[in-house]
Amino acid sequence: MNIDLTAMPATIDLLHVSLGIIALVFFILFLTKGGSKASAPMETQTELPATLAKTEPAAESQPISQLKTANPDAALQLLTLLQQEARFIDFAQEDLLDYSDADIGAAARVVHEGSKKVLKDYFMLAVMRDEQEESRITLPEGFDATTVRLTGNVIGQAPFTGTLVHRGWKVTEVKLPKLAEGHDAHIIAPAEVEL
Amino acid sequence: MSSEDIKNTIRYGVGIDLGTTHCVLSYVELYSDQDPAPIHVLPIPQLTTPGSVEEKNQLPSFMYQAHEAELAESDIALPWDGKPETIIGTIARELGSKTPIRLVSSAKSWLCHGGIDRHASFLPLNSPEEVPKVSPIEATFQYLMHLRNAWDFRFPDTPLVNQEVTITVPASFDPAARDLTAEAAHRVGFKNLILLEEPQAAVYSWLESNSDSWRNQVSIGDIILVVDIGGGTTDLSLVAVTEDAGNLSLNRVAVGDHILLGGDNMDLALAYQINGKLAQEGKNLAPWQILAITQSCRDAKEILLTDPEIHSVPIVIPSRGSKLLGATLRTELSKEEVMASLVDGFFPQVGIHDHPAQQARSALKQMGLPYAQDAAICRHLAAFLCRQQAAANDFLGENQGDFIKPTAILFNGGVLKAPVLAERMMRVINHWLSEAGVDQAKLLAGTDLDLAVAKGAAYYGAVRQGKGVRIRGGIASAYYVGIESAMPAIPGMTPPIQALCVAPFGMEEGSAAKGPNQEFGLVVGEPVRFRFFGSTTRRDDEAGTLLDYWEPEELEELPEIQANLPAEGRKPGEIVPVQLASRVTEVGTLCLEAIPFDGSAKWQVEFDVRAS
Numbered sequence: 001m002n003i004d005l006t007a008m009p010a011t012i013d014l015l016h017v018s019l020g021i022i023a024l025v026f027f028i029l030f031l032t033k034g035g036s037k038a039s040a041p042m043e044t045q046t047e048l049p050a051t052l053a054k055t056e057p058a059a060e061s062q063p064i065s066q067l068k069t070a071n072p073d074a075a076l077q078l079l080t081l082l083q084q085e086a087r088f089i090d091f092a093q094e095d096l097l098d099y100s101d102a103d104i105g106a107a108a109r110v111v112h113e114g115s116k117k118v119l120k121d122y123f124m125l126a127v128m129r130d131e132q133e134e135s136r137i138t139l140p141e142g143f144d145a146t147t148v149r150l151t152g153n154v155i156g157q158a159p160f161t162g163t164l165v166h167r168g169w170k171v172t173e174v175k176l177p178k179l180a181e182g183h184d185a186h187i188i189a190p191a192e193v194e195l
Numbered sequence: 196m197s198s199e200d201i202k203n204t205i206r207y208g209v210g211i212d213l214g215t216t217h218c219v220l221s222y223v224e225l226y227s228d229q230d231p232a233p234i235h236v237l238p239i240p241q242l243t244t245p246g247s248v249e250e251k252n253q254l255p256s257f258m259y260q261a262h263e264a265e266l267a268e269s270d271i272a273l274p275w276d277g278k279p280e281t282i283i284g285t286i287a288r289e290l291g292s293k294t295p296i297r298l299v300s301s302a303k304s305w306l307c308h309g310g311i312d313r314h315a316s317f318l319p320l321n322s323p324e325e326v327p328k329v330s331p332i333e334a335t336f337q338y339l340m341h342l343r344n345a346w347d348f349r350f351p352d353t354p355l356v357n358q359e360v361t362i363t364v365p366a367s368f369d370p371a372a373r374d375l376t377a378e379a380a381h382r383v384g385f386k387n388l389i390l391l392e393e394p395q396a397a398v399y400s401w402l403e404s405n406s407d408s409w410r411n412q413v414s415i416g417d418i419i420l421v422v423d424i425g426g427g428t429t430d431l432s433l434v435a436v437t438e439d440a441g442n443l444s445l446n447r448v449a450v451g452d453h454i455l456l457g458g459d460n461m462d463l464a465l466a467y468q469i470n471g472k473l474a475q476e477g478k479n480l481a482p483w484q485i486l487a488i489t490q491s492c493r494d495a496k497e498i499l500l501t502d503p504e505i506h507s508v509p510i511v512i513p514s515r516g517s518k519l520l521g522a523t524l525r526t527e528l529s530k531e532e533v534m535a536s537l538v539d540g541f542f543p544q545v546g547i548h549d550h551p552a553q554q555a556r557s558a559l560k561q562m563g564l565p566y567a568q569d570a571a572i573c574r575h576l577a578a579f580l581c582r583q584q585a586a587a588n589d590f591l592g593e594n595q596g597d598f599i600k601p602t603a604i605l606f607n608g609g610v611l612k613a614p615v616l617a618e619r620m621m622r623v624i625n626h627w628l629s630e631a632g633v634d635q636a637k638l639l640a641g642t643d644l645d646l647a648v649a650k651g652a653a654y655y656g657a658v659r660q661g662k663g664v665r666i667r668g669g670i671a672s673a674y675y676v677g678i679e680s681a682m683p684a685i686p687g688m689t690p691p692i693q694a695l696c697v698a699p700f701g702m703e704e705g706s707a708a709k710g711p712n713q714e715f716g717l718v719v720g721e722p723v724r725f726r727f728f729g730s731t732t733r734r735d736d737e738a739g740t741l742l743d744y745w746e747p748e749e750l751e752e753l754p755e756i757q758a759n760l761p762a763e764g765r766k767p768g769e770i771v772p773v774q775l776a777s778r779v780t781e782v783g784t785l786c787l788e789a790i791p792f793d794g795s796a797k798w799q800v801e802f803d804v805r806a807s
Contacts, residue, residue, distance in 0.1 A: 077247070084244065090519040099520045106525040110513045113494075175250075181277075182269035183246030192293075192515070 076185040077176055083189050086114025122176055128168030137164050207358045208656020212649035215303045215427035217253040219649035220342050223657055231406055234650045239345045241284030245270035258299040258334050259287035260327050275348045283341045292486055296322040302334035304427060304564050307372040307453055309754030313803050335379040343383055356384040361652040365430045366392035366450035366671060369753055370785040371802035377784050390783035391655055393648050394421035394432035395447055395666050397607035400651030404641045410443055413603055416591055420601035424610040429454040429572055431579050435587040447668030449586040451579045456567040458610040464536050465492035469510060469526060487512045495528045500613035506530045542619040543571050547598050547627045550578035573623050582732060596631050605639045612644045669701040670779060673733050677726030694728050694750060696740040698777035698785060707778035710739020717789060720767035722759045729753050758789045758800045
């Protein structure tokens with residue numbers, strides 16, 4: 001029997017479906033891991049479209065609905081950074097009732113300055129819509145529902161015309177520091193003892 | 196080509212800005228298809244807090260000598276080393292801000308401090324005995340090693356030691372400091388190493404970023420003044436534009452003194468001003484609070500100096516404990532305060548004859564860095580321009596008047612990013628020029644003031660391959676050894692000293708100089724010390740010139756140098772007649788050698804006299 005490895009499958013059999021699913025899983029793994037590895041080698045990037053093309057038919061024939069649990073390390077790391085730069089935990093844990101607005105204002109400057117620095121240093125932010133807020137915009141047919149949320153009198157078919165209430169935010173790049181193996185991310189701020 | 200061949204070929208020109216407070220590494224591909232080849236800055240992975248590694252363009256030049264109970268082993272792992280022995284970079288600076296007794300800083304300034312044995316391990320200075328100490332050379336070596344590891348991690352196929360590496364040093368570094376920098380670099384293993392003066396690197400960066408237009412921006416007869424104000428030092432240089440076979444040619448004709456005065460002094464000045472203000476309100480600050488203010492002042496200063504709309508910036512010092520509300524100190528820094536203390540304090544509008552008070556030489560003997568006593572950068576600049584009145588005479592003809600008149604200014608260093616300070620500096624210089632009845636100087640723009648030195652140094656690698664104009668210069672000082680004259684003893688009078696020129700001004704890399712047969716007797720097996728002098732103004736003395744008399748400001752006494760003749764094959768105590776010869780190595784360091792008349796051997800004269 002001759003096996004032609006370059007031939008496209010004429011029918012989608014079980015073998016190809018399972019191969020497709022494995023490829024899709026690896027692709028998702030690559031995407032989730034990809035963010036932390038900014039300097040991914042070029043070869044991986046050029047291979048990407050090929051993997052994508054192969055997985056498409058499989059994905060259509062058998063949609064996967066999976067809820068993923070976020071890795072707590074990244075969340076803990078963000079808390080660490082916010083505490084370090086902005087005293088975020090300290091601030092949120094305070095009871096504001098006992099203090100004057102002047103006191104709160106002074107502390108808010110610390111929190112604001114630090115948070116801004118964290119956002120600037122570790123995230124690249126962009127707005128979802130460039131239009132002015134409170135202006136009327138029209139969403140064409142086939143708009144991306146993940147980037148725009150419709151509210152209020154939602155009836156009928158696209159195109160939709162409505163008021164832009166919030167421009168939305170999108171993170172275009174995440175560059176969190178790398179964590180050392182064995183580093184306990186749960187310790188957001190170690191206790192400090194001056195000798 | 197085998198992988199071994201690839202590893203051994205020179206592929207990149209690498210520039211390392213080994214700064215007092217930060218190191219930057221940039222690189223350019225030497226045989227690129229693109230013209231001009233783009234210059235990149237290497238993001239340097241470094242620990243920022245225990246256990247977390249970040250890539251930053253700048254590596255803070257700090258080293259932290261941690262206590263064994265302070266950090267877990269897993270918290271200091273680097274991508275290339277699970278158990279590094281040294282803690283360098285942002286984390287060192289951060290940990291050291293709270294535990295200064297364990298922080299090694301300003302190693303570069305110590306390298307240029309002649310009053311101490313720079314091979315001795317004494318940093319962190321004045322810290323308790325149990326804190327492990329390192330020498331300034333060791334610290335420099337560790338910073339370079341970190342850069343090497345970061346590079347090799349990123350480019351495993353082209354190890355850094357095999358590339359064309361240019362390390363920048365202040366133009367005002369004396370021969371000993373250059374030697375010591377080269378020594379640290381050689382220990383790292385660089386095979387193709389060159390030292391380049393920082394202001395020259397800034398000029399190269401300007402040439403590179405104006406590759407099409409620079410020939411239109413300067414013309415024959417121009418004198419470019421480079422003012423480089425970094426975090427810790429101020430460095431000055433003059434470059435004359437001449438013609439060579441129909442092409443524009445650049446000549447570095449003068450460099451300034453080593454002035455320990457920079458942006459850090461400005462932040463401190465503001466912090467103490469705030470401290471005084473709070474003290475008047477009855478609030479006394481702890482040392483850690485002053486440190487926190489210094490940091491806030493740095494940010495506030497940048498805002499106030501760049502944004503003309505903002506008139507005051509709040510300075511907030513959060514508490515150290517977890518209670519943030521009520522315990523946070525708040526004050527303000529106003530534009531007027533910044534203008535008064537920075538603009539008028541560091542950049543006062545002084546006359547060209549208003550110079551800083553001469554620093555007493557005894558300062559060299561103190562244990563501590565010889566910081567500039569006069570904070571007014573403009574006075575230092577005025578003194579430099581007056582002293583170098585005749586610097587460009589050989590190239591551009593006799594200069595009339597009391598000072599050399601720059602026609603173009605190139606700024607470098609983070610401080611001058613603030614438009615207010617750059618404008619003030621320009622105004623002061625132009626005021627001097629208009630008083631002297633000449634045209635205003637123009638500002639040469641188009642460089643990144645923070646990264647220009649590293650970028651220019653990387654570009655210099657390409658220039659050495661023949662791609663672009665090279666700045667000529669050679670050594671920026673003539674060097675002399677002191678000889679006690681043979682004269683009858685007169686009670687109460689030290690015998691007058693004569694100065695013998697051993698290395699003339701402008702000696703270029705790879706050249707050597709030997710004067711007429713001036714004989715010295717060296718004792719075998721015993722170190723013999725010489726007094727050593729440098730002059731940045733005596734341009735015409737040749738090797739062998741003997742000076743009986745000089746103006747006090749003409750010759751500056753440098754730390755003593757030492758010749759040590761090993762006793763091999765000779766009787767200890769025997770006196771061997773030798774002659775001193777000098778040469779400038781390809782690396783760019785000065786080398787003095789004692790050669791016996793029988794020509795049997797030669798011995799290197801040490802610039803850095805070690806404590807015996």
